Amino acid sequence: MGSYAVFLRGINVGGINIKMADLRDALKTCGFTDAKTLLASGNVVLSSTLDAAAVKQECEKCLRAAFGYEAWVVVLDAARVAQLVDACPYPEDDRSTHTYITLSSDTAVLDDLEAAGSALESQVQQRLGPEALAWLAPVGGTLDSPFSKVSAKTKFKAATTTRNLRTLIKVRDAAAALTAG
Template structure:
């Protein structure tokens, strides 16, 4: 049985509104009996005997059937979430910046986003963490106005990525790791 983190894209930020209790119950009804939600931004931890690709397909189908929208999620094993958090070179808590990790299950889109961000020059800081993740910094209080945030909001990238701040990723890591240990 593997422990996974499921990151939903585009809910509760304008457009698709799903209460976390409803999300949790829908996933439980689709066979993910230990699904737990974290925060209100579409973060779930659960266990499954299937691989990440199968969990992704099943979660997306469950969301489509339960909430009537074209769902898209990133599913990562708990140990991969832990690795991404540790590999992030930016601070968890800093008064002048906020650290983010953008996730995608489409490495090609993340490659393009990485290149677009790199073209911003020396003032922008980002680091590719693997085929599914890109870490970046934004000024405190100015995330949405940052040049990288404006690039990542373009339809091409927005449709295939989801972003979490590092503090959220740490909470998801801790919950997914705890779920994995409980299953041992």
């Protein structure tokens, strides 16, 4: 049995509103009996005998059926979330910047996003692996940061989801607790 983190893209922003209790209930109905949500931005930890690709497929199918939208998720096993947190070179908490990690199941999309970000002046970013790209934004100016504007373009937005590092740490800890429990 493996423990996984499931990151939903595009919920509770832009019209797709899902209560976390409803999300948990839907996933439990679909066989993920120990699904737990964290925060209100579509973060779930759960365990399954399926591999990550099958968990992704089943979660998306479940969300489409339960909530009637074109669901898209990134699924990482618990150990991988911990590796990404450890690999992030940027601070968890800083007075002047926020650390974000953009996730995708599509390596080519992250390759293109990384290249677009590298072309920007004064943007700080680092690839953490095939599925993750860490970057910094100034406090109070995340949406106005050059990298955020690039990542919001349709070709990137449709295949990525972004969390701040503090959220990923909470997900890592919850996934570890699930593994230990």
